Amino acid sequence: MDSILNQLHEGNNPEQAFLLLAVLALIILIGVALFIALIQIGGLYNILQQRNGGDTWQLAVKRWWTNIYDAQVGLKPLETEQELLLAHDYDGITELDNHLPPWWKNLFYATIFFGLVYMVMYHITGSWQLQLAEYETELSVAATEKAEWEKTQTNSINETSAKFLTDASTINDGKGIYTANCVACHGPAAGGGVGPNLTDSYWIHGNAIGDVFKTIKYGVAGKGMTAWQATLNPKQIQAVASYVLSLNGSNPANAKEPQGKLLANTTQAKQATAAK
Ligand code: HEC
Incomplete structure (x- = not known):
C-alpha cells in the first residue's frame, strides 16, 4: 500500500x-x-x-x-x-x-x-500532508524548479542567442549592473570616458545585441575593455547589453567624440546576433 x-x-x-x-x-x-x-x-x-x-x-x-x-x-x-x-x-x-x-x-x-x-x-x-502543508510543499518545489530552470536559461544565453530585451525589469537590472561596473570608463550616462561613448550611433565592434554581448563578455584585449564573463553571468551580460542599447540617442552632456563606424540604430539592427 x-x-x-x-x-x-x-x-x-x-x-x-x-x-x-x-x-x-x-x-x-x-x-x-x-x-x-x-x-x-x-x-x-x-x-x-x-x-x-x-x-x-x-x-x-x-x-x-x-x-x-x-x-x-x-x-x-x-x-x-x-x-x-x-x-x-x-x-x-x-x-x-x-x-x-x-x-x-x-x-x-x-x-x-x-x-x-x-x-x-x-x-x-x-x-x-494536510492541504496547507501540501500547498506549501508545492510552492517550494515550484520555486526550486523555477530556480533550476532559470539557471539553464542563463547558461544557454550566449552571443548567438542573446536577445535585445526592452522590458522594464531587464533594463533596470542592466542599469544596476552598468552603474556598478562600467561607469568608471564609460561615464555615468554612458557618454564615454576612457571607453567610447555608448549612446551615439558610432560603434567600433558593432551594435547588434550579439556584438555588444560579445564585446562585454570577452572584452577587447589590449584596448582597455575588460572581459566580463568571469564577473557577470550571461543573463546579466544580456541585461547590461540591452541597457546600453536602450541608451542609444540619449545624447548625454559632455559626450565623447564618435569612434568607429556609423551604424543603423534601428531596433531590428539591435536585435541581430553577433556577426560571425
Ligand atoms: C577599464 C575600463 C572599462 C570598463 C570598466 C568597461 N569598459 Fe567598455 N570599453 C572600454 C574601452 C577602452 C573600450 C574601447 C575598446 C576598443 O577600442 O576596441 C570599450 C568598449 C566597449 C564597448 C564597445 C563599444 C563600441 O563602440 O563598439 C561596449 C559595448 C562596452 N565597452 C561596454 C561596457 C560595459 C557594459 C561595461 C560594464 C560591464 C564596460 N564596458 C566596462 C573600457 C572599459
Whole structure:
C-alpha cells in the first residue's frame, strides 16, 4: 500500500492520481453495496439457491457467499422468528430486531475505516500532508524548479542567442549592473570616458545585441575593455547589453567624440546576433 502511494506521489500529478484512487474506491464500494442490496432484494439469492448441483467449486463459492450473506442479514427461519421479537407491543403491533441493510452497514464500516486511516495518516503520524502543508510543499518545489530552470536559461544565453530585451525589469537590472561596473570608463550616462561613448550611433565592434554581448563578455584585449564573463553571468551580460542599447540617442552632456563606424540604430539592427 505504502509503495503504491509513494509511486503515486512521485508521479507528475499526485493529486490527480489520488483523486482517481478515491473515485475508484468509491465506485468499488458503491458496486459492492449495490451487489449486496441486489442479493437482499432476493433475485440473485434465489438464482444462487436454484443452482444446486453445480460444480463443486461453484457450490463452495455459493456456500461461502451464503454464509457471509446470512451473517450479514441475520435472518431466522419463520419458526424461530420469535427470537427476534422485541419486548414491546403497541396495541398488537410488534417489531422484529432485524439487522440493518448490509449495504448501509458496510458503508458505515467503510467510513469508520476511512476516518481511522485519515486520522492516523494526516494527524498522528503526519505521513500524508494536510492541504496547507501540501500547498506549501508545492510552492517550494515550484520555486526550486523555477530556480533550476532559470539557471539553464542563463547558461544557454550566449552571443548567438542573446536577445535585445526592452522590458522594464531587464533594463533596470542592466542599469544596476552598468552603474556598478562600467561607469568608471564609460561615464555615468554612458557618454564615454576612457571607453567610447555608448549612446551615439558610432560603434567600433558593432551594435547588434550579439556584438555588444560579445564585446562585454570577452572584452577587447589590449584596448582597455575588460572581459566580463568571469564577473557577470550571461543573463546579466544580456541585461547590461540591452541597457546600453536602450541608451542609444540619449545624447548625454559632455559626450565623447564618435569612434568607429556609423551604424543603423534601428531596433531590428539591435536585435541581430553577433556577426560571425
Ligand atoms: C577599464 C575600463 C572599462 C570598463 C570598466 C568597461 N569598459 Fe567598455 N570599453 C572600454 C574601452 C577602452 C573600450 C574601447 C575598446 C576598443 O577600442 O576596441 C570599450 C568598449 C566597449 C564597448 C564597445 C563599444 C563600441 O563602440 O563598439 C561596449 C559595448 C562596452 N565597452 C561596454 C561596457 C560595459 C557594459 C561595461 C560594464 C560591464 C564596460 N564596458 C566596462 C573600457 C572599459
